[in-house]
Amino acid sequence: MPAGGKRPRYITPEGFRRIREEYDELFGVERPKLVEVISWAAGNGDRSENGDYIYGRKKLREIDRRIAYLSRVMKDAKVVDPSKAEKRDEVRFGATITLVDEDDRQRRVTIVGDDEAEAGEGRIGWSAPMARAFIGAKVGDERSVRLPAGERFYEVAEIVYPSPD
Template sequence: MKRTSSKTTLITRAGYQQLKNEHDELWFKKRPEVTRIVSWAASLGDRSENADYQYNKRLLRQIDSRIRFLRKRLDTLSIVDYSPQQEGRVFFGASVVIEDDDGQTLSFRIVGPDEIYGRNDYISIDAPMARALLKKQVDDMATVQTPTGLKDWYIVAIHYPDAAL
């Protein structure tokens, strides 16, 4: 549940919907359930030694904190939809296949920082790799600063998953 705030406010429509669904799940389903448990546990009497009350009260605070974060974040995000003008070049929302001189290939989609959690196939638009690839096209080379030094990557394919929507 822990996510850090990000400087980029771009997000794909699917990413925005995912955050909105998380908010709605917490607000309309999870929070009322936990609130009922807290009320029930409080009615039992001594709250200082009531594990149900203490645990669920802490859970309620975590849920409320996440709801506050999501509401603020959803208000600041800018949804970026696919545009046919993007075809042939790497921009936000692109799925890219790249290859290095050793034949190692990587495949990922460039998305907003709020969308990368729990995904191995997404990278943030803020990542050095994404920044190096922006505006490039197939067969272009991008040089990326890595922990082991500079590394060259060649763009093999560019696809926009949202193009068919």
């Protein structure tokens, strides 16, 4: 880990773009609309029983927390472009790998930054146990992964990186 004990916040260019878009939407569109609703609701009298006002303030706190989080991510991000990977024959950050388990079921995952991980969409964070198990692996390598359902064995069937533009 670098000085200060903070783990690097690696992110792909695509992940950074998605985070930037969410930040811009929340800060430039959602938050101003909500502030307008809260101002309108505040003008309707007693705030203690004003549902629009109470809900609006709660929602505003949630948006502000998310904006602060996204801002920190962007500030600390180290964008790594996997299309510029030099060693394309082994699993590294940004690789999309096809794995085959002991039952011959295939699973395709892309190793991305922790802040852009979305397991349901096949994006796993680089510090997740599954990603760590495969970093450095080559096609044909078999690795065991300890999952909540128990230990599973996977073989690397394919490694793909985005094409350089």
